[in-house]
Amino acid sequence: MASVQNRVHVYFQAELNDHLPPEQRYAPLEKSFLVPVSVKDLIESFGVPHTEVERILVNNEVVGFDYLVRNDDRIAVYPASQSAGTSTLRSPVQRPPRFVLDVHLGKLAAHLRMLGFDVFYRNCLGDAELANISAKEKRVLLTRDRGLLKHSQVVHGYWLRETDSWQQTAEVLRRFGLMSDIRPFTRCMACNGILQKAAKEQVRRFLPPRVAEQHDDFRQCPECRRVYWKGTHHQRMEHWISELRVSLESTVDQSSEAQKQQSCSQEQVSAEL
Numbered sequence: 001m002a003s004v005q006n007r008v009h010v011y012f013q014a015e016l017n018d019h020l021p022p023e024q025r026y027a028p029l030e031k032s033f034l035v036p037v038s039v040k041d042l043i044e045s046f047g048v049p050h051t052e053v054e055r056i057l058v059n060n061e062v063v064g065f066d067y068l069v070r071n072d073d074r075i076a077v078y079p080a081s082q083s084a085g086t087s088t089l090r091s092p093v094q095r096p097p098r099f100v101l102d103v104h105l106g107k108l109a110a111h112l113r114m115l116g117f118d119v120f121y122r123n124c125l126g127d128a129e130l131a132n133i134s135a136k137e138k139r140v141l142l143t144r145d146r147g148l149l150k151h152s153q154v155v156h157g158y159w160l161r162e163t164d165s166w167q168q169t170a171e172v173l174r175r176f177g178l179m180s181d182i183r184p185f186t187r188c189m190a191c192n193g194i195l196q197k198a199a200k201e202q203v204r205r206f207l208p209p210r211v212a213e214q215h216d217d218f219r220q221c222p223e224c225r226r227v228y229w230k231g232t233h234h235q236r237m238e239h240w241i242s243e244l245r246v247s248l249e250s251t252v253d254q255s256s257e258a259q260k261q262q263s264c265s266q267e268q269v270s271a272e273l
């Protein structure tokens with residue numbers, strides 16, 4: 001029996017075009033296929049991970065990922081920024097979101113933990129392990145590897161556009177609307193433990209003499225015993241957060257208690273992250 005070749009028309013919206021080669025961006029695209037294919041597989045065949053997609057319309061009707069595309073379908077694919085905060089494809093990300101980071105994102109992991117976010121990070125995990133942790137613990141998978149986001153297990157994920165770790169931090173805060181969830185000085189940058197207040201006498205043996213003289217507010221990680229204080233990075237980080245708040249002013253929740261908190265930074269007893 002002769003195979004019937006089907007053809008569909010696909011329109012990727014807004015930042016989904018970041019995943020396409022330059023000549024295909026912001027243009028109506030066509031795809032031919034012989035066998036039945038789900039709209040999820042069709043979208044990923046263009047290089048767009050399913051985690052980047054929040055809404056799909058086929059001939060102006062909302063469909064799910066398992067919709068089997070038909071000849072002459074007109075498929076419009078929307079990212080988060082075009083979906084008004086609601087997804088027709090998956091449950092919402094929990095608030096505040098918890099993250100799992102790809103192995104090359106150690107600096108981003110430290111920055112996000114410094115801002116108080118729950119970040120699972122190891123520098124020795126394989127793709128299958130990362131996908132599994134993301135699914136099992138309902139963590140948002142952050143990566144620069146589109147292939148990793150195509151794992152079927154991954155429900156919530158995000159492909160980082162930026163390469164600089166501070167710009168990536170701002171990108172994550174912006175993408176997930178996290179400015180009101182920032183809780184500086186609450187989480188260990190090294191191991192993700194939740195910091196506890198510590199009296200100076202309890203931690204004095206870990207402190208350089210100058211720090212013991214000049215500071216009184218200390219926190220300690222119960223997991224790895226690292227000690228933190230509002231040190232030399234304080235002003236720099238405070239300035240960074242306030243500048244970011246201004247740039248994201250329109251999305252900041254002014255009623256949040258987090259807004260009232262004073263920003264601070266941490267300094268490690270041992271190596272800087």
Ligand SMILES: [Zn+2]
Nearest residue numbers: 188191221224
């Ligand atoms: Zn720790």
